[in-house]
Amino acid sequence: MKKRALITGITGQDGSYLAEFLLSQGYEVIGMVRRTSTVNFERITHIQPHVTLVTGDLLDEVSLINMLREHRPTEVYNLAAQSFVQTSWPQPVFTGETTALGVTRMLDAVRLVDPDIRFYQASSSEMFGKVVEVPQKETTPFYPRSPYGVAKVYGHWITVNYRESYNMFACSGILFNHESPRRGLEFVTRKISHGVARIKLGLDQELRLGNLDAQRDWGFAGDYVEAMWLMLQQDHPDDYVIATGETHSVREFCELAFGHVGLNYQEYVVQDERFMRPAEVDLLIGDPSKAHTSLGWQPKTSFPTLVQMMVDADLQLLKEQNR
Template identity: 90%
Template sequence: MAPKRALITGITGQDGSYLAEFLLARGYEVIGMVRRSSTVNFERIRHIQDKITLVSGDLLDEVSLIHILREHRPHEVYNLAAQSFVQTSWPQPVFTGETTALGVTRLLDAVRIVDPEIRFYQASSSEMFGKVVEVPQKETTPFYPRSPYGVAKVYGHWITVNYRESYGMHATSGILFNHESPRRGLEFVTRKISHGVARIKLGLDEELRLGNLEARRDWGFAGDYVEAMWLMLQQDQPEDYVIATGETHSVREFCELAFGYVGLDYRDYVVIDQRFMRPAEVDLLIGDASKARQKLGWQPRTTFPELVQMMVEADLQLVKEQMR
C-alpha cells in the first residue's frame, strides 16, 4: 500500500517540525510548504530536511495552494502557518488578518476545488477565548478574543466549521492551549525566560526584562500536542477539540522554576518593563481537554516542571555552543 501523504503549512515552525517528525515515524510522505523569502529559517527541520519534500507556496496566494495540492495530492493537510506572535498583531493587524484569518479560507477553498476528500486540520488557539467567560474553557465556551491575533484565529476557526458544514469536508479545528518547547521562538515569553536564564547563568547577561508576571497560562509540551492533531484527522467524524493540560501556571512560576533549576533566585534578575505589557491582557487561560481524552484517547505526557527543565537545559547547551 502506498504511504499516506501529508501537507504541512508552517513546517519550519515549532509545531510543524514536531508534526513532521511524528508523521515520518508513522511512514508518511511529508510535504512542507515554505514561503519564498530571503530569511527562511530551516533550523528546526534541518535534521529531517532530507526526508521531506519542501514546496514553495503562500497563504496569501490561493493559486500557489491549488498548484501544490494538484501536484502532490496529499491525503491530509495541516494548516499551521500564521502570523502567530500575539504581540506583533497590534502593530500589524491587517497582515495578521490576511494570513491568520483569510489564509485559512484560501487553503480550505483550494482543498474544496482540488479534492474535497482531503482531511483538513486548522490550528485554532486558546487566545480565541481571551477575556474568558468561564473557567476552565472547553469546546462550547464562547469566544472573546483580546488581540488582533485572537480575532483572526476566531475567523479561521469559524470558516473551518463553515466549510465542514457547507461542503461536507473533513475539516477539524484543534483549539490548542499554550504549547512550548526548546524550538519555541525567542520572542515568546517561555523561551525568552529559558534563554535568558542560560545567558545569566553563563555570565553573559545580568538581567531579564519581562512584562506581566501574573498572567496565567495552561502550558504543555508541543511534542505531545502534535499527536492530538494527527488523532483528530483519524476520526470518522470531524469535530473540534480543546487540547490542554488542565493546569494553570503564572509567568512568575515559570521564572521561579527556570532560575531555580540553575540555582538562582529570579527576584535578583527579573526586571518589569512596561514595553512588554499588552494593550489588552488575557489574564487566565486553562483548558478542559476531557473530550480529547474520551474521544481521541489523548493526554499530555510532559509535566510543567519537566517542560521548564527541558527548555533551560536546551538553552544552556545552545548558549555554550555559541560561546565556543
Template identity: 70%
Template sequence: MKRALITGVTGQDGSYLSEFLIKKGYKVFALRRRTSTPIYVNVESFKDQLNWIDGDLTDLSSLIRAVQISDPDEVYNLAAQSFVGTSWGQPLATGEITGIGVANMLEAVRLMKPDARFYQASTSEMFGKVAEIPQRETTPFYPRSPYSAAKLYGHWMTVNYRESFSMFACSGILFNHESPRRGLEFVTRKITNTVARIKLGLSDELRLGNLDSKRDWGFAGDYVKAMWLMLQQEKPDDYVISTGETHTVREFVEIAFSYVGLNWKKYVVQDERFMRPAEVDLLLGDCSKAEKQLNWKKSVNFASLVHMMVDYDLDLYQSVVEERRMVL
C-alpha cells in the first residue's frame, strides 16, 4: 500500500486528489491546520478514510513531525492562501504561507524522507503579464499579485531542491480549474451560486468586476489526475496543465444564466470593488508536453463544467426553497 501526505486536503484540489488516491488503494495522510471550527464539507463522505495529522505550513517542526508520522512515498503540497484578491490585503501572510510554506515543506521532506516524491501546486497566475500566447513551460514569468509572486517563490524553490539535492520534486503549473467544490469567494463559484439563487428567487443581482478577463478553465477532477501522473514518471519535471481554450468571464456568465433560462444582462452589475489593482488579462495554456509525456487529457469541456456547477448550486438551495414553501 502506497502512502501519501497531502496538505490542503479540505480544499477543492485536495479533496479530489485524496478521493482519487483512496480509490487507487493509497493510505492517505491529511495535514490539518488547527482551527476552532474545522470545515470538512468537501471530504465529508470519506473523512473517516483519511489519516489526520495536525500541522501548519508556517511551522517547520510540525511538518517534520507530519513526515515522520506519515512516512510518505508521495507528498502533495496543495495548501496555500489561494485567493488572489485577498493577497493584496494580506501580502505578508500570503508570502509566509504560499511562499515560505513551500520551502518549509520541502525542507521537512529533505530532512526526514528525501526519497519521497514531491508535488508542488504552482499556478498559471505566475505568467501574469504574459510574454507569449499560449503559455508553456518555457514562457517567462511576470507575476501581477502578491499571490502569484509567492507562488513563484515556491515554484523556484521546488526547482532548486530538485537540482541541489536530487529530490524527485515536480511543479504542476495548473491553469484555472473549477468544480462544485470551489470556494464561494472565487468568481466562477460566485457566478454559479448566485445564478442558482436568482433562479430560485433567493437573490436579485450578481456583482462582478472585470468581465473581459480571459481564462483557460478546466475541471479540477481532471487536473488532480495530472498531479498523480507527474509523480509516476521516471524523472521529475514541471508541466503545464490546461485545456488550450480561453473564455472570458462574460462567457462564463452567459452560459450559466442561459442554462437556467435567464438573460444575464438583467441581473449582472459591474462593481469597481471587485477590480484587481493589477489585472491579468489573458491566460491560455499549451499542455502538449503533458499530453505527450503523461498521456493526460481533459474529460470535461467548458460548457459542461459551467452546467455541472450550476446544477450543484441549484440542488444546494432547492431544500431552502422547499422549506419556505412549507412555512407559507
C-alpha cells in the first residue's frame, strides 16, 4: 500500500523540500494549509498538482481530528509554527499558541484518531539558547533565550511525554539552522543573500544587519528533510540533533556572500541596533554523531556552496523581477 504523509507547514521552506523528497520516495503527500486569504504557494507551485492540499489549523484541534480521519496518513510531519525568532518577542502569546500548544493539539488528534501514526516534531537548536555545553547534543540541557525557544522546548517535551505515556511513535528532530534559496526574507541568511544581489545589481547601496558576531551551525534545508524521514523509518522512536558540526559567524556569511560577486562586505554592511535581539544566542553548534551512527545521515552541502547557491538564486530572481 502506498505510504501517505501529512505535512503541516507544507508552504514553508522545510515543508516544500520535504514534500519533494517524499514524492520522490513514492509517497502520497497531503499538505495542511490554514484557511486564510494570504496563503503563499510560491515554494510548492512546481509540485502542487502532485500533492493534496487540505485546510486545518493548529489552533483548532477539531479541524486536525477531522483532517486525520478523512485522509488517514501513516506519517505526520509537524513543521507548522510561528517560526521567526524576532517575531516571537512582540507576539509571545501567539507564538506559544502555535509553536507550543499547537504540537499538543496535533499529538492529541493523532492519539484519538490513530495512535499508530508515526509523528515527527520539528524541534529547534534555539531550545539550547544560552548554551551550557559546546557542541550541543541530545542530552544537553535546554536554556531558551526567546519566546520562540521556550515554545519549542514545550513542543519537544510534550512529544516525549506522549511517546512515553501513550506508547506512540513520536520523534523530535532538533534541527540546527538550515537555509536555502526558499528561506523567508526575514531570516538573516536570506536577508544577506538578497541584499548582496540587490547591491550587485545596483538596486541598493547598503545592507543593515544586527549582531555580526553571532555564530550558527548552518546547513542546507534540502539535506535536513531527509533526516526527518529517516527518523520515522527506524524500529524505535527517538530524538536526534541534525547539524553540520561546524559553526560560522554572520560576518563570515557576509564575507562569502559579497565575495562571491566580487564585493567587499565592509563597504556595504551597516550594523543597526534595531536588528539586535533582546537576549542573544551566542554560539550554536550541533553534535550530529547520533544521527550519523543511528540514521546513517550526513549533510551533503558545504557552507560555501550553500552561501553561493543562495546568492545565485537571488541574483536570478531579481533579474527576472527587474527585466
